[in-house]
Amino acid sequence: MPISRSAPRLPRLARQIGGAVAALSLAMVLTAPARAQETIKVGLVAALSGQSAKSGEAITRGLQVAIDQINATGGVLGKKFELVRRDDESNPAKGVLAARELVQKEKVVAFFGGIDTPVSLAIVPFANSSKVPFLAVWAAGTAITRNGAEENYVFRVSAVDELVDEAMIDFAVKTHATKKPGLMLINNPWGESNEAGLKKAAGAKGLPVAGAEKFDNADVDMVPQLTRLKEAGADTIFLVANVQPAAQVVKSLDRMGWNVPVVSHWGPAGGRFTELGGPSAEKVDMVQTYSFSGKLSPKGETVLAALKARYPEIKTLADVTPAVGIANAYDAMNLLALAIAKAGTTDGPALRKAFYEIGPYVGLIKTYDKPFTLGNNDALGKGDYIFTHFKGAEIVPVGN
């Protein structure tokens, strides 16, 4: 008679679960308002595990150092900031769930995004409909901030693909006297969006494109693609790929004995490019928004010292690589604090308006003045990008 024996147990278990859930919800209802009075919560939805875990860690460090500094001077509106993090595992569906949870349950007043453009794009409609500011601090997909919403709650302190493509072409023309760009692109939507952007930017300068070649993540040999570009007369390679395939491009160039300038999007900065690509990887010029190497501004010195103090595992400059995540997040957190101070409230619509009224702010990447304007929710423009290259495991500005 197993059925009749187990039958009475089920309701008891259900009662227990029900009781636990009720107690938990009650506890949450009781504690949530009490805590909200003490702190202003800000969220982060980023890759904290998997291949891009390093990026989520960098963003966390930038945000945390900024929050520590703001809290040390009394916080904003008399309250201190508190960071609540959620892992999106580089998965758009998980990212949206996490954003929902942060806004609806944790009651964050604003939240930051991670490295993955697809995740951020998925979160954009939710941010706009829930009227909670969403700050992109890494993902560069053009449509994240230029999303067509009438009331746009998405702001960005990072590079924008379309502008990166223009900056890459400008840089190449100035530095390498490029006349005929050859494009080497990863075979995915990121590569495609940059193919369009680079062709547009080259066209605007009147430069004929030698060709656009694709490759996959696991390709070992890019000699055939590069040979095609060489035969078509390419005098500069424009590279859009993450670290592993980018390293294969460098090795293939080595084998061909083709010494050609390579100008790259920021993909290779995310990994051990010089270990994988060999000495020639140091010759690749990459877009970044910031580098802790070289002569730092007083702000740069302060932030670097604060990073080293809070995270003892940072010993050399190679440990704050790539700096973009840290620097973008640091500046974005400070701009958010200024907007809240300006608005005098953490209410979403008022906060959104306040973003457009932020005055001068001496940040890590640059001195901002009116960083956001109606119709332009990107704080960084073409002129704010710097070109860098690897030197050993460190990323240093070009010319160093």
Next chain:
Amino acid sequence: MLILSAIVSGLSLGSMYGLIALGYHVTYTVSHSVNFAQGSSVMLGAVLGYTLWVTLGLPLPVAVLLALILCGLSGLVVERALVRPFVSKGSSAWLMATVAGGIVLDNAVMFTFGKEPRSLPSVLAQKPVDLFGAGVYPLQLVIPVVGIAIALGLHLLLRKTSAGKALLAVVQNPTAASLMGIDVQRAVALAFAASSVLAGIAGLLIAPLLSVSSDMGLMFGIKAFAVAILGGMGSASGIMLAGFAYGLVEALITSALGSSYTQILVFLAVIAALALVPDGLFGRAAVKKV
């Protein structure tokens, strides 16, 4: 220049496919089953080599030997846990079981080794040498030599030695073979171990050209299986030739039309070739000689 460099890089890539495909050949010849996770065994060889040599600092020969022994053991595990339980019941579920085993292994390595790709240094893959105007790493010339040597060795082992003939007898008629005093189960297990060792050798050779990561084996495994089918599962020399052909076609298509069409055209070519010669370019129709 364009054609020449395509030929050189195609042949060196093709020999890698051939080398991995030999692993399919070995188990198929003995048991008519294969380890579909051959790509994961390639990865395992590279990851073990990296861990033992670079991370733990063992001397290179020791690290290589140990890595290959561990690969062989993994082959035994695959046979015992993922193939034998199904084959013994006459089921074809080993097919899915080995695929699943590969996914489990890839993910286990991702968690332990990390997802960041690492570089396995090799003096043979630093300075390119000039070959008819196209640059290649010396390692790219070593791989085809090793591949051809192993193919030749396998051919001689299976056709000319009594142990080899015993192995071939197993696939013809396992019951009769075991009545003749051949330990069938041991022969099959050995074949799976050998297959994983071959994949491990391929992984160790390929790693310095590519990079070491948990997902490095997937495409190699798939392409090598296409090569094995194309060459004829039963013919070691046919498989090496098919490997060269596959690599060559792949590189020529890329240099003629650009890389966007490579995968589509190469796999279409494989399908077309198999439609014309179902037993592979160099295979023979399976005839049961009883």
